[in-house]
Amino acid sequence: MTDVYLCCDTITGLYSAIYDAWREHREGEAKIAVQGNMEPELFCEYQEVKESQKKARAVEQLIRVNLGEEAYKELYYALLSKDAGKGNAVFWTMQEARKLKDSRKIMEHLDHPAVAKVFELSRNVANEAHCFIEFIRFRELKNGILFSEIAPKNQILTCIGEHFADRFPLENFMIFDKTHQVFLVHKEKSPWYLLWGEVPSEEAIHCVSDKELEYEKLWKNFFHTIAIEERKNPACQRNHLPIRYRADMPEFGE
């Protein structure tokens, strides 16, 4: 019987599951599954993980110290993926790293299937995060807050918080992840944080400032004039800027 550790789809949940799996099976077989995103298997024993900050911090520390900051970032990004196999890939990568003489080189070991999987997931998350750094659009609400809503496939908010906080230190801004129902909140001159369990008020987020429509109009004007008619090329445009990002971008609205 293989032990399967069941947890929530959050970093704390996954790290806690890895903590339990690591304590009991660091040499042997174990699996990690995310509640609501798994297929039950035969000959497995399922156990729900008791999640705690303490376990999560211990695992984070374990990875940072033994595998180094770079590998830590890759494992962390992989855990933000929408892929159901992410827990396993990370856990097995940690097991493989133990076997290496220099565990810090683990992410170079791309011919190992779990490492290759972590590499693939992390790259996918990083790419999506980068796309949102590019394509997120803010609108100014009546109360001066810059507001944005996005629909990412992976949980990328923590990957982009630092970028925007550094860029707009004097702004109050909020990004709402519609897929995972999470807010990223930044108050001027303060660090950003995530906010779960709230939904935006439809009325408030559509009540924009007086200048907002004018700048939106100016932006659309610029966006359309900058294209060269003789070089028109929708296929190339779609390649770089897939349709799914366009729903929340003013230049692609009417």
Place this chain on the structure above:
Amino acid sequence: MYDKIQEKMSIYDKLHILSDAAKYDVACTSSGVDRKGDGRGMGNCSSAGICHSFSADGRCVSLLKILFTNECIYDCKYCINRSSNDVLRTSFTPEEVCTLTMEFYRRNYIEGLFLSSGVLKSPDYTMELIYATLYQLRHVYHFQGYIHVKTIPGADAEIIKRVGFLADRMSVNLELPTAEGLKLLAPHKNRRNILAPMRLVQNKANENKQEIALYKNTPQFVPAGQSTQMIIGATPETDFQILNVAESLYKKFELKRVFYSAFVPVNKECSLLPKRTEEGPPLLREHRLYQADWLLRFYHFEAQELLDEKNPNFNIFLDPKCNWALKHLEYFPVEVNRADYRMLLRVPGIGCKSASRIVKARRFGNLRFEDLKKMGVVLKRALYFLTCSGKMLYPVKVEEDYITRNLLRTKEKLPDSMTYQQLSLFDDMGFGEKQARQIVSQS
């Protein structure tokens, strides 16, 4: 009259005219400098550059690309703003440029400002206006995002230097690949006037690097370096000539980028310019030049390896790297588990990133073809040139005709809706449709 027009026109109309006039400038990159925000204003920079949108022609929109004014005292044949053209003229005020930049930036529409300009009154006068704008943006609005600014040829060295301390990147357009072309189409400009500010910025930037090494808080001069652009297909230069010009610009002027701009006829009545209303701009040629440019900058190729006097133009059907590999089959196949990094870089289908991943991963054991695929190697192209532990992926002949035929069948991924049927595009490369057909039937 200039003042009157400016008063009447709305910011909406000005933006329309002055972005329309700026759109033929190619560079819209925001790359080359990493800068954190200082917490007191707005903005930061990321050295890889960030695109914020893609326009209908598939080009990246990263910067607010505008002219300060489309007034111009020069009369360059290829330019829409030439003094003899009857177009509506207008100018921004520094204040307007700043507001647009800041408001676009905080909505995450753009990464910064790309300010170019027609020549109003004199090069010095224009450059002063640009300086006033950048000064306000940096010191009144505390903007720390990206600024790319065009140097106006002929402007005084002192004002160019002052602008350089406010901008991240500066560029002077080379306009046309050779001095003869320039003389023909841009009678008011000359090569010396263009190269002088380029040299000035280069020297000042090198001086500045040494100062920074000594004193950490020295202000930075053009930290993202210089770039230039030239128009392709308006004058009869060969690809070999163009690539040599680019190579010497990289070597002698330490440019960060050379941009190529497929000629679009905006002034249709001019007898000196090629007529190409039906064919459209030479996009495939431009694409091949960019591919070769990449090989020069990141793959340790030299211009004379890729082309020569006898073959002065790029192959229509194959990208420059494949083309080189096919002419040098004596180096292939290459053993993935042993070849050095530089040789791996020369294999079609392997890029810089995958080559470095291969070099690292093979320390853990022999690599197989399926591993290569996961590392990002394009096997459908690489398979003719690689062995893994002595074996090729399929039994293939290392033979020019055979590989050419198969590579053509895989169809290269072109960035546009370009297809191989658009043979008329190739006329300007010295290839007639008939010759092109011959190449196809040969293989």
